[in-house]
Amino acid sequence: MKKEFIVLMSVIIAIFGLPIFAEADNVEDELAIISYSEIYDNYPVLKGMFARGTSDVPENITAGQNIFQIQTFGWSADENDFSGPTAEIMFEAAEDFDGTGGWGTNIRFWTTNVGETEIDERMRIEPNGYVGIGTRGPATELEVSSQAEKPVRLDVTTYNNSNLGSVITGRRARSSNGVPSAVQEGDKLFSLAGQGHGEDEWGARAAASSIVFVATENFTNTAKGTAILFGTIPNGTTVRNESMLIDHNGNVGIGTTTPQSTLQVNGYVQLALTDGGPPPAEDCDDPSEYGRMKVDATNELLYICVASGWMPIDRNAGRDTGKDFNGDGTPDVLVRNRVSGEWYLYLMHSNGVSILKGVSMPFTKNLDWEFADIVDFDHDGTPDVMVRNKVSGEWYLYLMHEYGYLVKKGVSMPFTHNQDWQLLTD
Secondary structure: OOOEEEEOOOOOOOOOOOOOOOOOOOOEEEEEEEOOOOOOOOOOOOOOOOEEOOOOOOEOOOOOOEEEEEEEEEEEEOEEEEEEEEEEEEEEOOOHHHHHHOOOEEEEEEEOOOOOEEEEEEEEEEEEEOEEOOOOOOOEEEEOOOOOOOOOOOOOOOOOOOOOOOOOOOOEEOOOOOOOEOOOOOEEEEEEEEEEOOOOOOOOOOOOOOEEEEEOOOOOOOOOEEEEEEEEOOOOOOOOEEEEOOOOOEEEEEEEOOOOOOEOOOOOOOOEEOOOOOOOOHHHOOOOHHHOOEEEEOOOOEEEEEEOOOEEEEEOOOOOOOOOOOOOOOEEEEEEEEOOEEEEEEOOOOOOOOEEEEEEEOOOOOOOEEEEEEEEEOOOOEEEEEEOOOOOOOOOEEOOOOOOOOOOEEEEEOOOOOOOOOOOOO
């Protein structure tokens, strides 16, 4: 059975008193409000009008007063009656309609959860247009809140047969929505932020970690450069730091917002460590892996993946250890007595003029053996001493201990004895 209220031009049907009930068996009940008009602005309107007092002496409504409600009730077998309301839309005054202010109103939406019988507010639209879902006091244009022991989730789902997925876009223009104008360099286009509640307040919105999309030039139809800025808050503060930036060229800056290279780091970079040897060969056998790096802290080597495999770089490679026998950064002095053949090492202080220690060195005293060179042959950071016999042409190497004044090992070197061949030094 369909109940129709037909409203023609300039005809108003006003119903006063108790609600109207329309009942019928085995049919769908409907309430239709129909208007016929050739005028565009004439359309059906369902109005809920309310005044305090009486019809003869109406009074203004006050803040919190329900102006109009739409409710649903459902028949309940255990109640043997219509139960409810099970859902509701409520139009409520947000201020006193006393002529001193305005007609502020909000709209509240109520539902009943599955398995429950108590109706609860789920969403409201505030007088300023702010929408709250799960909250009765939205602080922004849209605020979603949950009182349950679970996080608030937002799913954006796309079903199609193309390679296109869901998109969340934040758009920005200057001026107004009626006459938008181009954004300017430095304008923030869109932000994602995470903020936590303190002891008794949320605090300033700037006190939040964030990802911010920023214009890096004045926009035109053909130029729209942007950067992405990542901000974090250090422990013990409420001030956000600009921790990382991806600029308009794709350069990444960590600890700097003006990267001049593909990656610029203002701070330390720590690489993964190997266990006393080169990384696995299978980790450097494809062009896509070239440029990888690992550190062998045990042997003090840096490994870089190149076309030929892992290339080790010694920390002493290319470093002139000079005569710094004890590795303190200051050259030391090795002397020899031309009569007795004795050797003596002076370990120098960092000031360069004081002696830390003098040590008699256990090298050969045979004057036929002469000094040839000081080089860190075994890459342990300590210079080694090579001597040559001026008569036989033999070569001998003293590999020095890290202390600088102890011999780790003496080795006869298989170089030519022909005296016409001389050692080339830097």
